[in-house]
Amino acid sequence: MRRRTVLTLASAIALAPAVPAQAHPGHTVPTTPTLPPAGSGAAYGSGWEPLAPIAGGPRQEHSVAAVGGRIYVMGGILPNPAGGVTTTDRVEVYDPRHDSWSQAAPLPVAMNHPNVAAVGGRLYVLGGLSGGASWQALRDSFVYDPRTDRWTTLPPVPAGTERGSAAMGVRGTRIYLAGGMRTLTPGPGGLQDTVATVSSYDVVTGRWATLPSLPEARDHVGGAIVGGTFYVLGGRDRGQVNVRDTVYALDLNSGRWTRRAPMPTPRGGIASAVVGDRIYTFGGEGNPAEGSNSIFAENEVYDTRNDRWHRLAPMPRPRHGTAAVAVGGTIYIPGGGNLGGGAPVDVNDAYRPTPRR
Template sequence: MRRPTALALGLALLLVPASPALAHPGHGTPTNPPAAPTTPTYGNGWKPLAPIAGGPRQEHSVAALNGKVYVLGGIEPGAEGGVVTTDRVEVYDTRRDRWSEAAPLPVPMNHPNVAAVGGRIYVLGALSGGNSWQAMRDSYVYDPRADRWTRLAPMPAGTERGSAAMGVRGTKIYLAGGMRTLTPGPGGLQDTVDTVSSYDVVTGRWETLPSLPQARDHVGGAVVGNTFYVLGGRDRGQVNVRDTVYAFDFGTGRWTERAPMPTARGGIAAAAVGTKIYTFGGEGNPAEGSHSVFAENEVYDTARDSWQRLAPMAVPRHGTAAVAVGGTIHIPGGGTVGGAGPVDVNDAYRPGRR
């Protein structure tokens, strides 16, 4: 049974007018930022897929298991207007281009911290619904064979947050940054953190790691080789976008800074394919007609420490999530205007394809 938490807000509930704050001057302004097209034009690696069967979704997370993409939690349009936080879990079969429902999350949540390890899906904290979204310590593991969620010990007190960068290495899940509070509306509190921690799925033990050089939320994350990358994001507000790339070396236990993103963006989706990390969309675009949303698709080559601009999104979005399945990156849902504008768009990007 779905148990949504209501939040009666307009589509621009999170947009705060101000100037973007960039970490590296000269980076961050797209050359031609398109608004969300009425009729999307696909190609150049982009392909439309079956829309989310349950309807529009935003501020969710995704995980991939056995050729299927799981869409967990987030916000969706409310029956009486505004948006609600949901416990819904929907599953996209990449082979059949079909949707189904899985057992719902034990509690409604948005901005959940999600990772797949050893054939299971872990949710380690999130933000709640309500008039002010607060960090939750709640943690769960999902077994797809039993279609069942099991409660885990909560996150250690003081480390709870949602919207963290996520990475997996061996039996450990890594979380970097995130936020403890997001109060929608102009001037609402956005409590960004620099906390970094790990969770071992075998022992159930949490560990605190060296903090990020600067606080980040709504950020991209991926582990490639022996390094955990944290890309872009924002710091205490949608327009405070960042272009930084931080890299944590598991051997030295230290953070260093790498080549910055061509476009500073927060609210991005990111996924790794091989030694490259692809970053999509985002929020905080100051360009006229952009609806505060970025269309950018930029890839970071971890081996060469360099960036490349690729074909932009057919439907620019923020507040979405990305995951790779067999070399194809799936990006379900997201918002097409600043704040909350959930859509049911489901598409995919295949690097190197026309």
């Protein structure tokens, strides 16, 4: 195994006081999460490799994007020493070439479940969630330039369409958002306001457009654009256990939604990434199996060309509330939660799919 190095951050994470939050009925958030054993006989190998853990510590309900071969981990929630979790503005950068971490300028506004996309060498954040006892949708939008390490404020998300945890995709200069949630009140019976809203933002003109809504409301979904089609995979509707196996496809030319082959395993809180014409989906929350801690280990790939699903080697460290991005044919999956609700960990894994024959 190759030697791993980590860039030590200049200072320890400072966790601001926050209202303790638990995002799954009956679940108490641990202040020091521990990793469960590798799930279902899974082990590193079979395409999986452990990487240097997140230098700043555990992170969950964040977003990731890649620019210039580097992976940016933005926002999310952190463990609060007083109990529960707190939303962060922290942005950390992983360099796959050196297996090392550094810091970038923080988000102008702390967010969890931020809607993030990379276009033209810049990172766009188009709203998200934040708050104390109840997380509410934010309209705040920003663009980050890695060359200057600076954030610039953009016009806000149009009123009434703000949400976090949307499926994201990019085509040309347009960023597409599908579904998401306007409110997430952690705790038993807390409101989870799932939406079917679909919209797009043009990074050149700065204009928003409204597209045909999803056939059904979804949040915590997988999202990707392959060719001229926007795919929305799995997710949930108003609660962690209300997981879905649906795959909806929006033809960006005709504006019509169709239904594709369902996921083998219904899951919400998943991470997704594209390599070629295939969409890979990882982990998730809402697993009813005994001993699963409510977490899925599944790694399943959707073949957009043939409308077929395939099961692959499961995650060695099952997680939900994480995010994934592909760089050079390798998929990187930093952070996430290892128990239902808020239980951030610092795990950072890579998965390299077997080349197609």
